[in-house]
Amino acid sequence: xxxxxxxxxxxxxxxxFTLIEVIGALVIFSIGVxxxxxxGGALTTKMRYAGTRSQLAVLASERLDSIESMPFDSIxxxxxxxxxxxxxxxxxxxxxxxxxxPVLARIDVSLFRVDSAGPSHSVTSYTSTDW
Numbered sequence: 001x002x003x004x005x006x007x008x009x010x011x012x013x014x015x016x017f018t019l020i021e022v023i024g025a026l027v028i029f030s031i032g033v034x035x036x037x038x039x040g041g042a043l044t045t046k047m048r049y050a051g052t053r054s055q056l057a058v059l060a061s062e063r064l065d066s067i068e069s070m071p072f073d074s075i076x077x078x079x080x081x082x083x084x085x086x087x088x089x090x091x092x093x094x095x096x097x098x099x100x101x102p103v104l105a106r107i108d109v110s111l112f113r114v115d116s117a118g119p120s121h122s123v124t125s126y127t128s129t130d131w
Contacts, residue, residue: 049119055086056121060109063095064125067107072129075105083114090114104128
């Protein structure tokens with residue numbers, strides 16, 4: 001026995017982690033990383049849709065503004081369709097001008113995905129002649 005007291009090697013505390021603790025921590029960490037990756041993919045899709053919606057709103061508003069800026073007597077009633085491409089997706093743009101009264105016309109502009117479901121946008125406005 002030494003003079004410093006009871007210093008038996010088996011009585012010392014062991015420091016560090018056991019293999020079970022390390023494996024448990026790795027499993028928890030892996031689940032967190034996989035969840036973050038899955039969320040990142042969904043966020044990317046949502047951001048792309050948000051950008052597409054913004055561009056659709058601009059295209060619809062531009063078309064609406066171009067019709068509203070025309071003299072009332074030169075606005076043609078009826079429906080016109082064309083196709084536009086936004087971020088690599090094809091959209092059908094549908095423009096309908098209808099008469100509400102002899103001095104008031106309704107303008108509807110809608111953009112819908114051609115091939116499948118996705119972001120779309122519709123806007124309605126009215127234009128009139130001078131009274």
